[in-house]
Amino acid sequence: MATGGAAPTASDAGSKKKLLIFDSEEDLAVSLAKYTAELSEKFAAERGAFTAVLSGGSLIEALRKLTEPPYLDSVDWSKWHVFWVDERVVPKDHVDSNYKLAYDGFLSKVPIPPGQVYAINDALSAEGAADDYEACLKQLVKNGVTSMSAATGFPRFDLQxxxxxxxxxIASLFPGHPLVNEKERWVTYIKDSPKPPPERITFTFPVINSSAYVAMVVTGAGKAAAVQKALSDKQTSSDLLPVEMAVLQDGEFTxxxxxxxxxxxxNK
Ligand SMILES: O=C(O)[C@H](O)[C@@H](O)[C@H](O)[C@H](O)COP(=O)(O)O
Known part of the structure; x- marks a missing residue:
């Protein structure tokens, strides 16, 4: 059932999957900012750090309300540590860079310490950048900045x-591509991405699925068929879309x- 006004519709109440449906992208952005700010406060209090993972694409625009009052002043940005679920292997000032997208639209507008923003090493090949990013994550696990999932043995980000x-x-995990089956690596690379540019690095499903919270931000009619397949009652185990393979081990998926x-x- 869709609701009127700004109020979201929540289904699956009680389970760890929630579906929020907003009347407009503007309402979605307001709610996403509140949700993210609340998780930032929770994890900053619980562990003294908040690990937030970004994707590219329209997500960054959807985060814009966080750069405005009240969140600009009320969020403890000093606790944030920012990662990318996937990144294109291009220079950081390239128009295709997810870092540049996030910097221009979000990171340049909030006071997160620059040393807590973990961009890829853009001087390396795709393979080298994936290895380097995985090594960086391992170091941050050692330092206690990033949690580990006791259940999976993979890093447990607070919010993706x-x-x-x-x-x-999702990420750079495409339908039918062998990377969707990666079970060992934390970060891997792709050189034949069907969405340009072709060379990217990406978190693997074990890392995505070890998250404490995932917000899956999806708007527009162009996504309706994939949303229908992912959320319809008739789930089939064969031929899963990558988004259907995002099943959290012990977390909340919204x-x-x-x-x-x-x-x-x-059945909305
Ligand atoms: O680097 C990328 O290409 C992104 O991280 C990618 O995974 C993105 O999140 C989706 O393609 C959705 O993008 P839109 O929201 O722009 O459709």
């Missing part, structure tokens, strides 16, 4: 803020959607 492509991909994105769902 993810988008989904119209084909159901879909932030708008009406267009859920327009093909029967």
């Amino acid at each position: 803020l993810l988008g989904m492509g119209p084909d159901g991909h 879909w932030f959607t708008d009406k267009a994105a859920v327009s093909l769902l029967q």
